[in-house]
Amino acid sequence: MEILKAIRGFDDILLEEAKKFRVITNTFRNLFEVYNFEEIILPIVEYKELFDRSVGEITDIVQKEMFVFEDKSHRVLALRPEGTAGVVRAIVEHGLLYKHPTLKLFYEGSMFRYERPQTGRKRQFNQIGAEVFGVEDPIADFETIKLCFEAFNKLSIDIILEINSIGCPKCRPKYKEALVNYLHSIGGLCEDCNVRKEKNPLRVLDCKVETCKELIKEAPVMLDYLCEECDTHYKSLKTYLKEFNIPYIENPRLVRGLDYYTKTVFEFIKDGLTVLAGGRYDYLVESLRGPHTPAVGFAAGIERIMLYINEIPQKPLYALVYLEEAKIYALKLANSLRQDGLKVEIITRGTNLKKKLEIANKIGASYTIIIGPEEIRKNVYILKDMNKKEQKEIPFSFS
Ligand SMILES: [Zn+2]
Ligand SMILES: [Zn+2]
Numbered sequence: 001m002e003i004l005k006a007i008r009g010f011d012d013i014l015l016e017e018a019k020k021f022r023v024i025t026n027t028f029r030n031l032f033e034v035y036n037f038e039e040i041i042l043p044i045v046e047y048k049e050l051f052d053r054s055v056g057e058i059t060d061i062v063q064k065e066m067f068v069f070e071d072k073s074h075r076v077l078a079l080r081p082e083g084t085a086g087v088v089r090a091i092v093e094h095g096l097l098y099k100h101p102t103l104k105l106f107y108e109g110s111m112f113r114y115e116r117p118q119t120g121r122k123r124q125f126n127q128i129g130a131e132v133f134g135v136e137d138p139i140a141d142f143e144t145i146k147l148c149f150e151a152f153n154k155l156s157i158d159i160i161l162e163i164n165s166i167g168c169p170k171c172r173p174k175y176k177e178a179l180v181n182y183l184h185s186i187g188g189l190c191e192d193c194n195v196r197k198e199k200n201p202l203r204v205l206d207c208k209v210e211t212c213k214e215l216i217k218e219a220p221v222m223l224d225y226l227c228e229e230c231d232t233h234y235k236s237l238k239t240y241l242k243e244f245n246i247p248y249i250e251n252p253r254l255v256r257g258l259d260y261y262t263k264t265v266f267e268f269i270k271d272g273l274t275v276l277a278g279g280r281y282d283y284l285v286e287s288l289r290g291p292h293t294p295a296v297g298f299a300a301g302i303e304r305i306m307l308y309i310n311e312i313p314q315k316p317l318y319a320l321v322y323l324e325e326a327k328i329y330a331l332k333l334a335n336s337l338r339q340d341g342l343k344v345e346i347i348t349r350g351t352n353l354k355k356k357l358e359i360a361n362k363i364g365a366s367y368t369i370i371i372g373p374e375e376i377r378k379n380v381y382i383l384k385d386m387n388k389k390e391q392k393e394i395p396f397s398f399s
Contacts, residue, residue, distance in 0.1 A: 009123030
C-alpha cells in the first residue's frame with residue numbers, strides 16, 4: 001500500500017520552516033502588543049454570502065478562487081479566503097462598536113484559495129493581519145503602515161512600500177467616468193478587463209496581463225481627481241511617513257476594486273511580489289449592516305514572508321549524557337537546568353559514553369553535560385564545550 005500524502009497546495013510546515021513561521025508571527029504579535037491591539041480568533045468556515053457581500057462577487061477571489069461547499073443542511077458555506085470579512089461580521093454581530101468606539105484587532109490563521117499551487121502561493125496559506133475601527137484621522141493609516149514597516153525591519157527584510165489614494169464616494173465617480181471613457185477609447189484589453197471595464201473599471205488598473213499593463217500607463221490617475229478631504233488626508237499621511245523616514249513609492253495604479261475601499265491603499269513588495277497589502281475601508285462596516293465606521297487594516301502573507309527569512313538565532317542546546325547508575329540524578333539535573341531557562345536534551349540512546357557523545361554531536365549540541373556515580377559523589381557535573389573541546393567540573397547539589 002502506498003503512503004498517504006498531503007493534498008497538493010495544502011502543505012506541511014516542518015521544523016526549520018515552522019521556526020521561520022513563528023519568528024514572523026511573534027514579530028508582528030510583539031508589535032501588536034505595544035500598539036495596543038487585541039486578538040480576535042475567528043471561525044474558518046462562514047456563509048458564502050459574507051464573502052459575496054464583503055470581498056465582492058465580481059472579484060477573482062469570489063468568482064474563481066473560493067472553496068465553496070454545501071453542508072448536509074444545504075447551507076452554502078465557504079472556507080474563508082481572507083480575514084477582514086470575518087472580523088467585520090463578528091464585530092457587527094456582537095455589537096462591539098457600540099461598546100468600543102475605537103477598536104484595534106489583530107488575527108492570525110489559515111486562509112483558503114483555489115489557486116494554481118506555486119512558490120509562495122498555496123491553497124491553504126496563513127495570514128497575520130490587523131484592523132483599526134473608528135478612526136477617521138490619517139494617523140490610523142500612518143500607524144498601521146509604521147507597524148508593518150517596523151515588522152519588516154525587525155525581520156531584516158528590505159522591502160518596498162507603495163502607497164496611493166483611491167478617493168471616496170464623493171470624488172471617485174468623476175474619476176471612474178474619466179477612466180471608463182479612456183478604456184472605451186482604446187482597444188486590446190484582455191478578456192477579463194473587458195468585463196471589468198463595465199462592472200469594476202478600477203480593477204483594470206491592476207491587471208497582471210502585460211498588454212493591459214502597457215495600455216493603462218496612459219490612463220488617468222485618481223490622485224488628479226481627489227476631493228479636498230481625500231487630498232488633505234493623503235498629504236498628511238505622506239507628511240507623517242517623511243517625518244519618520246519611512247521610504248515609499250507613490251503608485252497611481254495601486255487600487256482595490258470595491259466601493260467600500262476609500263483613501264489610502266498600500267502594499268509592501270519584495271521581488272515584485274506583494275507580501276503585505278492594506279488600506280482604508282470606511283464603508284465596509286455599514287455595507288455589512290453595522291454603524292458607519294471608518295476603518296483601516298492590512299493582511300500579510302506569512303508563507304511569502306518566510307521566503308525571505310534566512311537564519312534564525314538558536315538557543316544553545318545542552319545534551320545531557322549519563323551513566324546508567326546516575327539516571328535519576330540526570331533527570332533531576334535536567335529539570336534544574338530547564339528551570340533556569342536552558343534548552344536541555346537528555347540523551348537516552350547509545351550503549352556507552354562514546355556513543356552517547358557521538359549522538360550529542362549529531363543533534364548539534366553546543367555543550368554536553370556528563371554525569372556518573374563519581375560526579376554525584378563529588379557534587380559536580382562535567383560541562384563539555386563541544387566547539388572548544390574543553391571540559392570543566394561545575395558544582396551542583398544532587399540532594
Ligand atoms: Zn474624496
Ligand atoms: Zn487585463
